[in-house]
Amino acid sequence: xxxxxxxxxxxxxxxxxxxxxxxxxxxxxxxxxxxxxxxxxxxxxxxxxxxxxxxxxxxxxxxxxxxxxxxxxxxxxxxxxxxxxxxxxxxxxxxxxxxxxxxxxxxxxxxxxxxxxxxxxxxxxxxxxxxxxxxxxxxxxxxxxxxxxxxxxxxxxxxxxxxxxxxxxxxxxxxxxxxxxxxxxxxxxxxxxxxxxxxxxxxxxxxxxxxxxxxxxxxxxxxxxxxxxxxxxxxxxxxxxxxxxxxxxxxxxxxxxx
Amino acid sequence: xxxxxxxxxxxxxxxxxxxxxxxxxxxxxxxxxxxxxxxxxxxxxxxxxxxxxxxxxxxxxxxxxxxxxxxxxxxxxxxxxxxxxxxxxxxxxxxxxxxxxxxxxxxxxxxxxxxxxxxxxxxxxxxxxxxxxxxxxxxxxxxxxxxxxxxxxxxxxxxxxxxxxxxxxxxxxxxxxxxxxxxxxxxxxxxxxxxxxxxxxxxxxxxxxxxxxxxxxxxxxxxxxxxxxxxxxxxxxxxxxxxxxxxxxxxxxxxxxxxxxxxxxxxxxxxxxxxxxxxxxxxxxxxxxxxxxxxxxxxxxxxxx
Numbered sequence: 001x002x003x004x005x006x007x008x009x010x011x012x013x014x015x016x017x018x019x020x021x022x023x024x025x026x027x028x029x030x031x032x033x034x035x036x037x038x039x040x041x042x043x044x045x046x047x048x049x050x051x052x053x054x055x056x057x058x059x060x061x062x063x064x065x066x067x068x069x070x071x072x073x074x075x076x077x078x079x080x081x082x083x084x085x086x087x088x089x090x091x092x093x094x095x096x097x098x099x100x101x102x103x104x105x106x107x108x109x110x111x112x113x114x115x116x117x118x119x120x121x122x123x124x125x126x127x128x129x130x131x132x133x134x135x136x137x138x139x140x141x142x143x144x145x146x147x148x149x150x151x152x153x154x155x156x157x158x159x160x161x162x163x164x165x166x167x168x169x170x171x172x173x174x175x176x177x178x179x180x181x182x183x184x185x186x187x188x189x190x191x192x193x194x195x196x197x198x199x200x201x202x203x204x205x206x207x208x209x210x211x212x213x214x215x216x217x218x219x220x221x222x223x224x225x226x227x228x229x230x231x232x233x234x235x236x237x238x239x240x241x242x243x244x245x246x247x248x249x250x251x252x253x254x255x256x257x258x
Numbered sequence: 259x260x261x262x263x264x265x266x267x268x269x270x271x272x273x274x275x276x277x278x279x280x281x282x283x284x285x286x287x288x289x290x291x292x293x294x295x296x297x298x299x300x301x302x303x304x305x306x307x308x309x310x311x312x313x314x315x316x317x318x319x320x321x322x323x324x325x326x327x328x329x330x331x332x333x334x335x336x337x338x339x340x341x342x343x344x345x346x347x348x349x350x351x352x353x354x355x356x357x358x359x360x361x362x363x364x365x366x367x368x369x370x371x372x373x374x375x376x377x378x379x380x381x382x383x384x385x386x387x388x389x390x391x392x393x394x395x396x397x398x399x400x401x402x403x404x405x406x407x408x409x410x411x412x413x414x415x416x417x418x419x420x421x422x423x424x425x426x427x428x429x430x431x432x433x434x435x436x437x438x439x440x441x442x443x444x445x446x447x448x449x450x451x452x453x454x455x456x457x458x459x460x461x462x463x464x465x466x467x468x469x470x471x472x473x474x475x476x477x478x479x480x481x482x483x484x485x486x487x488x489x490x491x492x493x494x495x496x497x498x499x500x501x502x503x504x505x506x507x508x509x510x511x512x513x514x515x516x517x518x519x520x521x522x523x524x525x526x527x528x529x530x531x532x533x534x535x536x537x538x539x540x541x542x543x544x545x546x547x548x549x550x551x552x553x554x555x556x557x558x559x560x561x562x563x
Contacts, residue, residue: 023330029360036357037348091347098344099354101311102400103361104333252328255312256344 023106030105030113031120033096040088041121045081049128052080053148060146072141077148078132081125082171086178089118093182098256111248118175126168130160154229162229169233169240176243183247187254261323262287262408262440263308268317270303270464277303279464281317285442285457290434292455292472293444294540300464301444302341305410308442309338321408334363337406339397341413345385351396354385355403362404369433370403376425390417398426402433411443415450427454448537458536462544472536479539481511484529492516492523499542511542 035041056077063073092114100110132149141147154163185193211217227235263285270278278300285291295301306312307319310326310333319325324332345354351374359365374381377395380388385396394417401409415423431454434441445451458475460467468475479499482489486508493512500511511534516524524531 021331021334026330026334026361032360033346033357036346036353037350039348040346095344095347098340099346099349099357101309102337102339102343102397103358104309104336104338104406105361106310106328106330106333108328109330253313255306256340 024109024112026105026109027112027116030100030109031116032113033100033103033105033110034092034114034117036096040091041117044088045085045121045125048084049081049125052077053132056148057142057144057146060141060144064144064146071145073144073146074151075146075148078129078151078167082167082174085118085121085125085171086174088178089114089175090178090182093179093186093251097183097186097251097254101256107251107254108248111244111251114179115176115244118179119172122168122172122175125171126164126166129167130164133160133163157227158229162233166229166233166236169236173236173240173243176240176247180243180247180250183251183254187250260287261285262289262321263442264320265304265308266318266320268304268307268314268319270300270307270312271315277464278307278314281461281464281466283459283466283469285440285459287322287440288438289456290430290441290443290454291457291459292448292451293442293459293461294446294448295444295461296446296544299461301461302412303464304461305338305412305442305444309336309410311338334361335407336410337362337401337404337408338410338412339400341394341397341416343393343397345396347386349385350382351379351385351399352381354396354400358400358404362406364405364407364437366403366405370399373399373402373429376429377422391419391422392417394418395422402430405433405437405439408440409442411441413444413446415445415447423450427451430454448540449535452536458540460540460544467544475539476534476536477515479511479513479534479542480516481509481532481534481538482524482529483507483509483532484524484527488527488529492520492527492529497546499546500538511538 056075060073060075096114097110105113129149133155136142136147136150141150149163151163154166158166184196188196211220261284263283265281265283268278268281268283269276281300281304283304293301293304303312307314308321308326310319310328313327319327321332321336326332326336346357349357355367355370355374358370359367374395377392377399379392379395379399383392385393388396394414398411398414398418401411401414414426418426427450430441443451443455452472455472457469457471459469470478481500482492485506486503489508489510493510496512496514498510498512500509502509509532516531521531523529
């Protein structure tokens with residue numbers, strides 16, 4: 001039973017008018033929230049960046065020492081930081097989001113703060129990526145023709161700057177993607193999560209089959225060939241903005257305890 | 259006095275359960291309210307909905323006159339640290355306090371530092387590695403130092419030892435006296451927070467059983483101890499909440515205050531009045547509400563049993 005009779009909602013006009021702060025005024029605080037523990041967004045990615053690079057340099061030098069002069073060695077070590085940041089973004093959804101609720105941020109402010117923080121970190125990654133390319137060029141791949149960043153498919157159309165912008169864009173997309181899966185897991189049951197995964201796999205399979213059946217792959221390769229790092233980064237950023245909007249729609253009804 | 263928290267016909271249904279059912283509630287501003295109930299009664303759900311961490315399936319919520327969901331006008335005025343709050347991974351207590359300082363406009367860093375010393379919160383231990391009590395202390399400190407206009411504490415004593423619990427009660431009262439605000443404390447240690455709270459809300463199975471000022475609630479019942487026939491005579495037709503018989507001596511808790519003539523009769527018949535503890539009263543009232551067939555016991559039958 002409910003023995004408390006409530007005749008009308010008390011909404012005094014004075015209370016309604018009292019608040020005048022901007023609804024976005026706490027975005028800087030939500031941005032800083034992501035950097036509350038500096039190891040999370042700064043030190044760990046830096047350790048991974050230089051650690052993976054160092055390992056790749058070591059492997060390249062070793063191969064060159066064993067095999068002698070030969071083909072240029074291209075490695076995928078530059079991806080390590082992107083994967084690391086994708087996981088850190090997922091952590092942000094699983095750990096920082098519940099804390100942001102205790103700090104009474106609206107979900108909108110939290111997502112915008114997270115997006116700006118991820119964009120800042122991604123920009124930093126893009127800048128480091130460009131610097132790493134210059135270092136590799138200056139040293140001829142650390143005197144072993146071994147490259148982790150100066151990769152032809154990244155730099156050939158737009159040079160060092162374009163490569164950095166593309167790397168930053170891909171990093172931001174990866175972070176929003178990691179954030180998305182973590183927040184989706186919080187929002188839906190495990191069964192629904194896997195149904196969504198399977199549905200996406202099925203969608204991709206159907207796309208591949210349609211392209212193959214209609215013999216459209218040459219068009220796809222042609223389209224990819226005319227893209228520069230700049231235009232490709234633009235497409236990735238468009239995808240990222242769509243992911244950010246999707247993230248907000250998912251988090252809007254997510255509960256911090258789930 | 260104006261209203262700080264208002265719920266109107268709020269229900270929260272999950273697939274297999276109903277956590278809140280048609281709850282209407284109005285809590286006054288600048289008072290300490292106790293939200294009492296058994297485990298699973300709906301206390302945390304109610305607080306989650308009031309703070310926009312969760313949302314109602316139906317009904318309306320207003321905090322300080324505004325809907326809280328996604329409302330940055332009112333959210334900075336609310337603080338709700340959960341019983342098992344998650345923090346940023348690898349965070350130390352100072353990280354949590356620094357984040358809270360950014361979020362709450364009325365945050366008092368000096369008070370937070372003082373409370374951290376008093377609660378002996380370790381400075382160099384990650385929150386996730388702290389003991390349950392230390393983690394609770396971090397939440398309690400955020401709740402008090404935030405000075406949020408509407409502050410919720412969800413069973414804040416979990417894991418705290420007796421000294422730390424008393425410290426929490428003392429510091430909360432001190433700070434409340436100097437900075438009045440609306441505080442809601444959920445608990446099932448009713449007697450422990452009885453001296454703290456001004457208003458009681460009892461929730462059970464997702465429904466509000468009662469909402470009353472503490473003093474008014476205490477006046478609703480008395481416990482009489484004495485000879486069975488004398489107690490039965492004074493009790494008359496009053497509703498008996500609880501009855502214990504120890505040979506010829508009985509202890510009966512019943513609803514209704516005593517008038518002067520009845521008090522005189524108590525003295526004449528050597529019947530003693532024992533104060534009813536808030537916990538006892540709420541447990542009895544809750545049990546009564548739970549009973550599907552509420553009956554007013556005939557005291558003579560009860561005594562004879």
